[in-house]
Amino acid sequence: MxxxxxxxxxxxxxxxxxxxxxxxxxxxxxxxxxxxxxxxxxxxxxxxxxxxxxxxxxxxxxxxxxxxxxxxxxxNDQFIKEDEVNLADLLQEIYDEISIRMEEKDISFAVDISPDTTLKGVNKFLLFNLFFNLVNNAIKYNREGGEIRVTEETVNKNLIISVSDTGIGIGAEELPHIFSRFKKFKRSLLQDSFGLGLPIVKSIAGFHRIEVEVVSEKDRGSTFKLVIPAGLVKK
The missing domain is CATH 1.10.287 (Helix Hairpins)
Structure with missing residues (x-):
């Protein structure tokens, strides 16, 4: 079987x-x-x-x-994981590329990541896509004048990176299905979305043995937490 x-x-x-x-x-x-x-x-x-x-x-x-x-x-494991990626620099690259969309909605972007936080044995191209999709979603479903925060903490030796927004949130009935491909939810009906952003996040995270946790409250915002194994963090 x-x-x-x-x-x-x-x-x-x-x-x-x-x-x-x-x-x-x-x-x-x-x-x-x-x-x-x-x-x-x-x-x-x-x-x-x-x-x-x-x-x-x-x-x-x-x-x-x-x-x-x-x-x-x-x-199909067609990517090589041998890069070292400084997370603060990566997030700056993403901000430089997508900041105009934040300005259009007057969204502030705060990053509380140590300038020394670096991952090893990863694929930079894929990690860029992972964080880009999370930040892009945080913009897409945020409110005018909202906020996006990226923070870090260490729990049980694992590095936790959180991407939080002050947007419309995700309903409890939708949370179990947000990583399903082509799944459309009420919050995405007015967006030019194909339901593939979060499945990409999940695939890239799984490829790096990173767990993804989601905490969300309707009309209050969402937080996506990346639980990064200690083995991927450069000492």
Whole structure:
């Protein structure tokens, strides 16, 4: 029974990987065709609007495909874990990339992380994606004039990194399912979301043996806690 279940999971991972690879080619071809049509001299304004709509749809499809491919690569151990990553520097990189979205909603961003906190035996690209998705979610579901805080503490020799927001929170009935792929919740109905951000977080965390805990209260905000094993922390 165990072998059968394992085989099914492996086949699912292979299917997602193969399908994602195959989808990228026609998507890229269609994007090129649309771009070429934009360059035609006699194109009407009405057609331009329709082409822009088509381009938006293709961009969303490309995002979904790339995300599924990333999850598949993580689950198939296709990344090397040999980087050293200073967390304060990593969070600064994320802030530099996404700060304009915080400014649009007047959200403050506070980081209380030691400048010496460094992880070892990790993959920087994946960790960037993990923290980027957590901060991006904290912006997306936050209120105007809200706050995002990133803090650290040590519990039982493990490093705990918490990403907290003052947003709309997650209902108790939704919490058990937030890491499910393509699962849409009430809080995401008005967002341009595909339900893949948190599954990416979970996959990357699992790849690094990092546990993810969530504490949330509706209309009060959420806190995502990363429980990082002591073995990943550089002394």
């Amino acid at each position: 165990i072998e059968t279940i394992a085989d099914k999971f492996q086949k699912e991972r292979e299917f997602i990987s193969n399908a994602s690879h195959e989808l990228m080619t026609p998507i890229s071809i269609l994007q090129s065709k649309i771009e070429n049509m934009f360059n035609e001299e006699d194109i009407s304004d009405e057609l331009k609007v329709k082409l822009l709509d088509m381009q938006k749809i293709l961009n969303r499809l490309k995002t979904i495909t790339k995300t599924l491919l990333l999850i598949s690569q993580i689950e």
